[in-house]
Amino acid sequence: MQFMLLFSRQGKLRLQKWYVPLCDKEKKRIGRELVQTILARKAKMCSFLEWRDLKVVYKRYASLYFCCAIEEQDNELITLEIIHRYVELLDKYFGSVCELDIIFNFEKAYFILDEFLLGGEAQETSKKSVLKAIEQADLLQERQSDDWGGLANDELL
Amino acid sequence: MSPTVRLQEMIRVIRSARTQGEERGVIQRECAAIRAQFRQADNGGRSHNLAKLLYVHMLGYPAHFGQMECVRLIASPRYNEKRVGYLGAMMLLDENQDASLLITNSIKNDLAHSSQYVQSLALCTLACMGSAEMCRDLAPEIDRLLRASSSYIKKKATLCAVHIVRKVPELGELFTPAARALLAEKNHGVLHGAIILITELCERNTQTLVQFREAVPELVHIMRGLVTSGYSPEHTVAGISDPFLQVRILRLLRILGRNNDTASDAMNDLLAQVATNTDSSKTAGSAVLYETVLTVMDIKSESGLRVLAVNILGRFLLNNDRNIRYISMTSLQKIVMTDHNAVQRHRGTIVDCLKDQDASVKRRALELSLALVSAINIRSMMKELLLFLSTCPPELKSHAASGIFNAAERYAPSQRWHIDTILHVLTTAGGDVRDETVPNLIQLITNTSQLHCYTVHKLYRALVADISQQPLVQVACWCIGEYGDSLLRGECEETEPVQVTEDDILDALETVLQSHMSSPATRGFALTATMKLSTRITENVDRIRSIVSIYGSCIDVELQQRAVEYNALFKKYDHMRAAVLEKMPVMDRSSSGQTNGESGGGGVQELEPTKPKQPEVVVAPQPASQVCDLLDLLSGPDEPSLPGTTLGPASSMTGSAGGDLLDLLGGLELTPTLPTVPAAVTVYEKSGVCLKLSCERPLDASQTITLTATNASDHDITAFTLQAAVPKNVQLQMKAPSGDALPARSSASVTQTVLLHNPNKVSLKMRVRLSYISQGSTVQDTVQIDSFPSPGL
Numbered sequence: 001m002q003f004m005l006l007f008s009r010q011g012k013l014r015l016q017k018w019y020v021p022l023c024d025k026e027k028k029r030i031g032r033e034l035v036q037t038i039l040a041r042k043a044k045m046c047s048f049l050e051w052r053d054l055k056v057v058y059k060r061y062a063s064l065y066f067c068c069a070i071e072e073q074d075n076e077l078i079t080l081e082i083i084h085r086y087v088e089l090l091d092k093y094f095g096s097v098c099e100l101d102i103i104f105n106f107e108k109a110y111f112i113l114d115e116f117l118l119g120g121e122a123q124e125t126s127k128k129s130v131l132k133a134i135e136q137a138d139l140l141q142e143r144q145s146d147d148w149g150g151l152a153n154d155e156l157l
Numbered sequence: 158m159s160p161t162v163r164l165q166e167m168i169r170v171i172r173s174a175r176t177q178g179e180e181r182g183v184i185q186r187e188c189a190a191i192r193a194q195f196r197q198a199d200n201g202g203r204s205h206n207l208a209k210l211l212y213v214h215m216l217g218y219p220a221h222f223g224q225m226e227c228v229r230l231i232a233s234p235r236y237n238e239k240r241v242g243y244l245g246a247m248m249l250l251d252e253n254q255d256a257s258l259l260i261t262n263s264i265k266n267d268l269a270h271s272s273q274y275v276q277s278l279a280l281c282t283l284a285c286m287g288s289a290e291m292c293r294d295l296a297p298e299i300d301r302l303l304r305a306s307s308s309y310i311k312k313k314a315t316l317c318a319v320h321i322v323r324k325v326p327e328l329g330e331l332f333t334p335a336a337r338a339l340l341a342e343k344n345h346g347v348l349h350g351a352i353i354l355i356t357e358l359c360e361r362n363t364q365t366l367v368q369f370r371e372a373v374p375e376l377v378h379i380m381r382g383l384v385t386s387g388y389s390p391e392h393t394v395a396g397i398s399d400p401f402l403q404v405r406i407l408r409l410l411r412i413l414g415r416n417n418d419t420a421s422d423a424m425n426d427l428l429a430q431v432a433t434n435t436d437s438s439k440t441a442g443s444a445v446l447y448e449t450v451l452t453v454m455d456i457k458s459e460s461g462l463r464v465l466a467v468n469i470l471g472r473f474l475l476n477n478d479r480n481i482r483y484i485s486m487t488s489l490q491k492i493v494m495t496d497h498n499a500v501q502r503h504r505g506t507i508v509d510c511l512k513d514q515d516a517s518v519k520r521r522a523l524e525l526s527l528a529l530v531s532a533i534n535i536r537s538m539m540k541e542l543l544l545f546l547s548t549c550p551p552e553l554k555s556h557a558a559s560g561i562f563n564a565a566e567r568y569a570p571s572q573r574w575h576i577d578t579i580l581h582v583l584t585t586a587g588g589d590v591r592d593e594t595v596p597n598l599i600q601l602i603t604n605t606s607q608l609h610c611y612t613v614h615k616l617y618r619a620l621v622a623d624i625s626q627q628p629l630v631q632v633a634c635w636c637i638g639e640y641g642d643s644l645l646r647g648e649c650e651e652t653e654p655v656q657v658t659e660d661d662i663l664d665a666l667e668t669v670l671q672s673h674m675s676s677p678a679t680r681g682f683a684l685t686a687t688m689k690l691s692t693r694i695t696e697n698v699d700r701i702r703s704i705v706s707i708y709g710s711c712i713d714v715e716l717q718q719r720a721v722e723y724n725a726l727f728k729k730y731d732h733m734r735a736a737v738l739e740k741m742p743v744m745d746r747s748s749s750g751q752t753n754g755e756s757g758g759g760g761v762q763e764l765e766p767t768k769p770k771q772p773e774v775v776v777a778p779q780p781a782s783q784v785c786d787l788l789d790l791l792s793g794p795d796e797p798s799l800p801g802t803t804l805g806p807a808s809s810m811t812g813s814a815g816g817d818l819l820d821l822l823g824g825l826e827l828t829p830t831l832p833t834v835p836a837a838v839t840v841y842e843k844s845g846v847c848l849k850l851s852c853e854r855p856l857d858a859s860q861t862i863t864l865t866a867t868n869a870s871d872h873d874i875t876a877f878t879l880q881a882a883v884p885k886n887v888q889l890q891m892k893a894p895s896g897d898a899l900p901a902r903s904s905a906s907v908t909q910t911v912l913l914h915n916p917n918k919v920s921l922k923m924r925v926r927l928s929y930i931s932q933g934s935t936v937q938d939t940v941q942i943d944s945f946p947s948p949g950l
Contacts, residue, residue, distance in 0.1 A: 012216075013215060013216075013217075014215075015215075016215065017247075017285075018251075019285060021251045021252045021253060021286065021288075022251070023251075023253060028217065042514070044479070044514065044515070045479070045514070045515040045516070045517070046479045046480055046483045046515045046517040046518055047479075047480050048480060048483055048484075048517060049517050050517070073408075075404050075408075075444055075447060075448055076480075076484060077440055077443050077444035077447055077480070077481075077484060078400065078401060078404045078444040078448075080440055080444075080480070081394065081400060081401070081440055081441055081444060082401075084440075085394075103168065103172070104165050104168055104169075106211075106212060106215065107208050107211070107241065107244060110244055111240070111244070114244075114281045118280070118281055118284050118285075118313055118316040118317070119284030119285060119316045119317065119319060119320040121316055121319065121350070121353050122349065122401050123312050123313060123316050123346060123349070123350060124312060124345075124346040124349075125345050125346060125349055125392055125399050125401045125402055126345060126346065126391040126392050127391065128391045129346065129391070133277075133309065136274070137240075137274050137277075140236050140272070140274055141236055141237045141240065
């Protein structure tokens with residue numbers, strides 16, 4: 001995956017994860033153009049489009065568009081599944097997630113994404129494991145202690 | 158107030174800003190506060206300040222002053238600060254920033270941290286934005302983690318290794334042994350990462366590829382386990398066991414089985430099993446089937462399996478889900494060349510997809526349909542394609558039009574059908590066709606002489622209906638100009654004839670000339686057509702004359718030039734008008750190259766070298782040279798030195814269109830007045846003195862020859878005389894020469910006309926003797942002319 005964007009129906013970016021090195025200006029330009037292209041599409045249209053030399057897979061969940069740009073050899077259908085899995089993770093974590101949750105807790109949305117995808121690829125295919133890892137990380141954060149020894153390495157998977 | 162709430166409070170405030178300006182104001186204030194905070198010593202709220210900054214950054218505001226803060230936070234011992242610091246690094250730093258190097262050391266330390274979560278942060282950041290430098294530094298660490306750590310870390314380390322290999326391919330060798338060992342892992346996450354790593358390694362290094370081919374049985378075994386037994390609820394999606402892993406394994410198998418029989422054999426059964434057993438009612442199953450089909454088509458699979466794969470794609474085509482239909486067409490596109498017949502079976506469904514609402518699906522269907530056109534199905538396919546053309550989205554129009562032209566070119570069952578198809582395309586998508594369509598079509602029309610009447614009728618009707626489509630109007634004008642007489646005759650076998658008068662035709666052409674919609678080229682076409690009609694019609698020549706003279710003062714230089722030329726044709730050279738405006742002969746198809754693209758341009762270009770000597774008005778795309786034409790033609794008899802290329806005798810110009818024209822000029826239906834084609838042949842060239850000979854068309858047995866002498870040397874020549882001798886029975890009469898001095902460097906020339914009378918029609922030969930004085934010495938030379946540009950009638 002080259003990047004993933006989440007944006008609202010008004011075109012406001014709620015999350016952007018870039019896995020390729022681009023300058024800020026370029027990122028902004030791509031974001032703007034791609035958002036416009038996708039927002040211009042009608043409701044029942046295909047989830048895949050060819051944009052520049054990339055394959056773009058997108059899906060709308062309530063008021064948010066989840067959009068991924070993948071490479072030529074990647075499987076579009078499995079990317080749809082990846083998007084769906086991410087939404088499920090968010091849903092489980094926030095409990096019936098809505099756009100506001102992602103706005104006000106954007107850093108948590110990023111943390112969840114980082115537990116699910118790494119370097120643009122899925123790192124864990126089990127929903128349960130991802131959620132457990134995030135839970136544990138949050139616990140650790142809450143403790144905020146300097147004593148790391150409390151968490152042994154083999155307590156987790 | 159807890160720091161987190163402050164962040165959310167800020168977000169709330171920003172969101173409640175009613176205008177862009179208000180929002181900017183709030184953000185500026187916040188950024189100032191954050192900056193101030195950054196400068197202070199550690200105050201416990203650093204992570205939240207950075208988080209605020211990251212939010213602001215996401216809205217699109219500059220946040221580079223936070224980069225150093227990220228570096229500092231990453232180095233902090235506290236987990237929450239590290240977490241936000243790394244997040245900031247991934248958002249604000251990338252390999253192009255210098256600050257990214259500063260975190261290399263922190264990452265290194267954190268990779269060896271005792272807490273998994275800290276290690277995980279470091280791995281994540283490295284995999285997301287690690288530069289080549291950082292990757293080289295940290296590769297050994299990653300390798301260590303690949304071998305000995307918990308599954309949690311291993312799975313992250315493998316994906317980190319994937320990133321490293323992508324950035325620095327040479328490091329692939331470092332990871333190969335560890336990758337091999339990882340195949341034995343039971344943990345799905347680790348296995349998934351390992352497969353991705355092996356895929357990357359094999360794609361970049363053929364030796365590694367060969368090495369991993371031995372792992373095919375192991376992969377097959379894993380896959381089989383997933384497909385058959387493997388009931389693992391936490392990995393199952395819609396009844397499919399870990400589709401992510403399955404897809405990845407299939408992709409790796411594809412790479413390993415490509416071009417290799419043994420590997421392909423080993424996976425044959427497995428692929429058949431997956432293809433038959435996978436339930437494709439949900440996306441997860443379809444994804445696996447899709448990957449399976451791609452693999453089957455790419456490796457050396459047996460034919461039964463291939464048929465199975467194509468059938469799966471066929472089933473996909475009928476699926477209600479638009480995504481699945483799109484996917485199947487993409488795959489069919491890849492195999493349409495190799496398994497053409499198999500794909501042909503699904504042609505009906507593909508053509509139906511042309512009518513789909515979705516632009517992506519339409520595009521795919523168009524590509525596939527064009528690839529499936531063959532001689533057998535051309536008529537029905539063309540019907541569908543033309544229907545599509547009239548309703549297709551604008552971005553696809555020109556692609557569709559050129560595709561249709563290609564198909565028509567290759568498989569046209571009859572010429573009339575071909576012309577009809579092209580006309581149809583021009584009326585529906587005229588604005589989107591390529592430039593060479595017009596000359597191509599004109600050439601096609603000229604060559605189907607039996608359909609001239611039919612064509613001109615259709616075009617006339619189309620022109621009267623709509624003059625906005627430029628290519629159509631151009632072709633229509635050209636045809637009306639050429640074949641206007643058939644239009645007036647009012648009879649036609651192939652179609653309902655129109656009852657038009659000369660006025661109607663001229664009205665139509667005038668409308669084109671005056672319309673704002675007509676491009677300059679189109680108006681040129683119309684003007685020329687009007688002019689041509691002056692020889693085809695009988696009553697309204699005055700009207701034509703007046704139209705032409707009006708345009709003599711047109712602002713458009715091109716039109717003005719043409720009008721002036723034509724005016725001159727009316728006034729001074731009326732005797733030549735009929736000859737000049739004669740019908741175009743059949744253009745030699747083969748000389749203009751292959752079917753599309755280059756042909757039109759090539760054909761017209763080949764005419765160019767002969768243009769200065771052609772009487773016909775050539776097609777508009779070469780307007781400038783056409784003007785040159787006429788200039789030369791009109792000033793020909795007066796101007797002694799004819800510029801331009803010298804032509805060999807027409808008979809020797811076999812392949813060229815120009816040559817054919819010259820030849821055919823003799824054979825065309827002649828109007829009473831004869832065309833005069835001075836064709837100059839260089840008969841003598843020595844020491845700068847050049848003698849050219851041109852013959853006028855013979856009339857009964859007489860021939861007029863013009864000899865033109867020029868002096869290209871640096872010295873003047875004086876007392877230049879010519880003497881000529883001809884065989885017995887041919888009478889020769891030399892007229893007085895224009896002069897006897899030839900100044901240097903071809904600044905002027907001498908002409909002498911010679912009349913030959915050849916009543917017995919013997920083969921003409923002539924001996925010419927030149928004598929002149931150059932640099933004080935007399936020079937004499939003789940030349941024998943054995944062949945003349947055009948033999949007697």
